[in-house]
Amino acid sequence: MNFKLNWRGTSYGVKLPEAKLTAVSPIERAPLPEKVIITLHQNIGAPCKPLVKRGDKVLTGQKIGDSEKFVSAPVHATISGEISGTTMLVHPATGQLVEALIISSDGTDEWVVPEAKDAIDTLSVEEILKRIREAGIVGLGGAAFPTQVKLSPPKDKRIDTVILNGCECEPYITSDHRVMLEYGREVLSGLNIIRKVLSPDNMYIAIEDNKQDAIEHVRKLLASMKLDRNCKIVTLKSKYPMGAEKTLIQNILAREVPIGGLPMDVGVVVHNVSTARAIHDAVSERKPFIERVVTVTGAVKEPKNLLVRLGTPLRDLIENCGGIDGEANEIILGGPMMGISQFDLGFPVIKGTNCILLKKSMQSKEGDCISCGRCLDACPMSLMPTMLVKYAKAGRYDACKEAYIADCFECGACAYACPANIPIVQYIKIAKSELIKRAAKK
Amino acid sequence: MTGDKRILISPGPHLWSGLSVSKIMYLVTLALILPSGAGVYFFGYRALLVMVTSVATAVLTEYVSKKLRKRAFVMDWSAVVTGLLLALTISPTVPLWMVVIGSAFSIGIVKEAFGGLGHNIFNPALGGRAFMATCFPAEMTTWVLPAGFVADAVTCATPLNESFAFPADKLSLYKALFMGNVGGSIGETSTLLILIGGLLLLVLGIINWRIPLAYIGTVALLTFALGQDAIFHILAGGLMLGAFFMATDYVTSPITNKGRIIFGVGAGVLTVVIRLFGGMPEGVCFSILFMNALTPLIDRYIKVRPYGLKKAGEK
Numbered sequence: 001m002n003f004k005l006n007w008r009g010t011s012y013g014v015k016l017p018e019a020k021l022t023a024v025s026p027i028e029r030a031p032l033p034e035k036v037i038i039t040l041h042q043n044i045g046a047p048c049k050p051l052v053k054r055g056d057k058v059l060t061g062q063k064i065g066d067s068e069k070f071v072s073a074p075v076h077a078t079i080s081g082e083i084s085g086t087t088m089l090v091h092p093a094t095g096q097l098v099e100a101l102i103i104s105s106d107g108t109d110e111w112v113v114p115e116a117k118d119a120i121d122t123l124s125v126e127e128i129l130k131r132i133r134e135a136g137i138v139g140l141g142g143a144a145f146p147t148q149v150k151l152s153p154p155k156d157k158r159i160d161t162v163i164l165n166g167c168e169c170e171p172y173i174t175s176d177h178r179v180m181l182e183y184g185r186e187v188l189s190g191l192n193i194i195r196k197v198l199s200p201d202n203m204y205i206a207i208e209d210n211k212q213d214a215i216e217h218v219r220k221l222l223a224s225m226k227l228d229r230n231c232k233i234v235t236l237k238s239k240y241p242m243g244a245e246k247t248l249i250q251n252i253l254a255r256e257v258p259i260g261g262l263p264m265d266v267g268v269v270v271h272n273v274s275t276a277r278a279i280h281d282a283v284s285e286r287k288p289f290i291e292r293v294v295t296v297t298g299a300v301k302e303p304k305n306l307l308v309r310l311g312t313p314l315r316d317l318i319e320n321c322g323g324i325d326g327e328a329n330e331i332i333l334g335g336p337m338m339g340i341s342q343f344d345l346g347f348p349v350i351k352g353t354n355c356i357l358l359k360k361s362m363q364s365k366e367g368d369c370i371s372c373g374r375c376l377d378a379c380p381m382s383l384m385p386t387m388l389v390k391y392a393k394a395g396r397y398d399a400c401k402e403a404y405i406a407d408c409f410e411c412g413a414c415a416y417a418c419p420a421n422i423p424i425v426q427y428i429k430i431a432k433s434e435l436i437k438r439a440a441k442k
Numbered sequence: 443m444t445g446d447k448r449i450l451i452s453p454g455p456h457l458w459s460g461l462s463v464s465k466i467m468y469l470v471t472l473a474l475i476l477p478s479g480a481g482v483y484f485f486g487y488r489a490l491l492v493m494v495t496s497v498a499t500a501v502l503t504e505y506v507s508k509k510l511r512k513r514a515f516v517m518d519w520s521a522v523v524t525g526l527l528l529a530l531t532i533s534p535t536v537p538l539w540m541v542v543i544g545s546a547f548s549i550g551i552v553k554e555a556f557g558g559l560g561h562n563i564f565n566p567a568l569g570g571r572a573f574m575a576t577c578f579p580a581e582m583t584t585w586v587l588p589a590g591f592v593a594d595a596v597t598c599a600t601p602l603n604e605s606f607a608f609p610a611d612k613l614s615l616y617k618a619l620f621m622g623n624v625g626g627s628i629g630e631t632s633t634l635l636i637l638i639g640g641l642l643l644l645v646l647g648i649i650n651w652r653i654p655l656a657y658i659g660t661v662a663l664l665t666f667a668l669g670q671d672a673i674f675h676i677l678a679g680g681l682m683l684g685a686f687f688m689a690t691d692y693v694t695s696p697i698t699n700k701g702r703i704i705f706g707v708g709a710g711v712l713t714v715v716i717r718l719f720g721g722m723p724e725g726v727c728f729s730i731l732f733m734n735a736l737t738p739l740i741d742r743y744i745k746v747r748p749y750g751l752k753k754a755g756e757k
């Protein structure tokens with residue numbers, strides 16, 4: 001079954017240019033890198049401790065870092081070779097220094113002996129969750145939250161709905177789109193595993209209407225895998241940020257996650273389609289999460305969707321795509337809206353990297369707010385971004401807090417729409433970090 | 443390329459709509475060309491002269507104020523909009539030196555003295571018009587019949603004056619009002635062309651429908667309820683121009699959608715009260731100015747309900 005839903009309260013969000021240059025480019029496997037850099041802190045949660053030291057030989061898929069904390073995910077060697085050193089890197093998302101292990105390839109890509117495969121139906125929920133954790137899977141839509149944590153809601157929270165997110169609402173990025181087309185079976189098998197863990201009443205696959213081929217393909221697969229009775233495809237309008245968890249829940253279920261709450265508070269869990277595929281690989285194929293699809297796009301000679309070993313330096317991938325084309329002066333990890341500018345081409349692909357975008361910077365001069373209200377109309381959280389900016393500029397951080405600044409997930413829709421070119425998200429980030437500092441002092 | 447000076451680090455988002463303030467003001471100017479053209483068509487060269495004087499003075503005043511305040515002057519079309527709007531709200535017979543004073547007041551005092559675009563409380567064009575109405579009451583209320591380029595101007599009353607000679611049948615009155623063939627300000631007469639310009643801005647997403655609809659709707663309902671001719675009140679005077687081009691000014695109207703409806707309704711009620719019970723025949727200008735003054739208050743108390751905040755009374 002398939003039904004069409006529109007953006008509820010059509011006034012929120014912004015219409016963006018799509019620029020999906022690689023929508024029809026099949027996924028290509030990137031050549032094995034000569035070295036990989038594996039950061040020990042890739043996701044939300046605790047950092048890993050290294051399990052290997054300099055000079056150790058490692059095999060592809062071997063666990064090389066882990067943590068005892070509940071909210072954490074181990075990291076694995078993504079090529080075989082030798083630990084040739086450690087280094088400190090600036091994590092693009094958090095801006096903090098993180099430790100990283102460098103592996104020099106021996107060129108053989110020799111894998112650890114895989115564990116025996118077995119039928120999923122015989123597995124207990126605990127065993128499935130253990131496999132997901134051991135494989136080091138985190139949310140691949142960008143948030144990089146450890147997946148097994150999301151799949152282990154507290155006992156008092158019943159999950160009645162699972163949403164598989166294939167919206168991919170940011171321009172340029174096509175990795176989820178291609179994964180749905182080329183690994184659709186694995187994605188649905190992953191969804192089936194999620195179903196086994198959470199036993200929800202309803203499952204939805206949310207896809208934006210600019211990916212008709214994926215919608216068709218997934219619909220056929222659902223039928224052929226006999227999953228179509230439990231699971232519906234929801235076609236959503238292409239509007240940014242449609243694929244954000246909270247807006248998805250609002251649009252599909254007409255539920256609102258309470259302020260400061262999580263989707264599970266309204267009985268919902270949202271997983272990205274690529275995460276579902278990784279779950280399939282981990283549970284059914286018993287393969288750790290060591291590679292992912294990355295869209296390399298924008299001002300490169302040949303934009304591509306590449307299947308990449310984690311830890312591959314950005315430079316390798318940009319070269320693989322023919323190098324920088326034209327006047328690009330910004331390297332963005334992620335999409336153009338929420339992605340983060342990167343200054344070092346030696347930085348590696350990490351678990352949450354869905355896109356590498358090269359672009360000419362669009363920075364221009366900030367003007368005065370003309371109270372046009374466009375930022376309010378754009379904000380999916382119904383905040384008043386211009387007020388947040390006003391308070392932040394005046395140093396009135398408590399007023400920011402009272403205006404629900406914590407609910408802003410920095411989607412950038414407001415700044416995109418602002419005719420005065422005010423870097424709203426930047427002001428919001430400053431205010432947030434000031435508030436965090438103050439809270440820490442108390 | 444590592445360490446290359448060309449690499450830029452900039453905060454996200456890395457995309458921008460490209461719809462800048464000056465583009466918006468430019469589009470408003472374009473939309474105003476229709477009512478302006480109507481003004482020239484009905485009132486001849488004289489109307490054109492008033493408009494050119496007003497716009498030129500506005501831009502020049504903006505330039506001088508920016509220099510005095512040691513700010514960069516950017517030709518962002520907002521002064522053009524103000525100058526043009528001011529010209530459209532006055533009679534084509536107003537002496538040009540008065541136009542210069544009014545236009546300079548609009549930009550120099552109402553806009554720049556408050557801190558420039560974005561910081562002004564009152565709509566600059568209406569502020570200037572109100573100033574002129576106070577200083578030059580006689581000239582500002584002398585109206586002429588539309589004579590185009592041929593005949594000499596003949597003074598007359600506007601339809602909102604009590605001495606206005608109403609045509610015998612309503613239909614020809616409405617038609618005259620709709621097409622603009624009546625005495626009045628340069629740009630307030632042709633409802634049709636104002637409507638086209640306003641709809642253009644609505645379609646382009648430059649203005650929000652809430653204020654014009656609430657404003658015009660309130661005037662219609664209220665005059666109807668008071669036993670007046672509602673259609674006449676919508677078509678006559680400066681209501682259309684005010685509702686589409688002045689009340690919708692971003693800076694001086696509320697930022698929330700709810701606030702905008704309050705603004706529109708408030709302006710509508712005031713307009714009707716002034717027209718029917720006040721000492722002046724027309725109330726659009728002062729109604730909007732009054733609501734401008736209330737706007738900071740409206741914005742202070744009318745907030746948007748954030749996503750996920752429980753509605754009052756919900757558990």
Ligand code: SF4
Pocket residue numbers: 378379380381382383385407408409410411412413414415424425
């Ligand atoms: S305020 Fe935050 S959540 Fe709202 S549009 Fe701006 S960045 Fe997005």
Ligand code: SF4
Pocket residue numbers: 368369370371372373374375376385386414417418419420421422
């Ligand atoms: S979009 Fe920009 S100019 Fe418009 S109200 Fe928001 S901050 Fe002000």
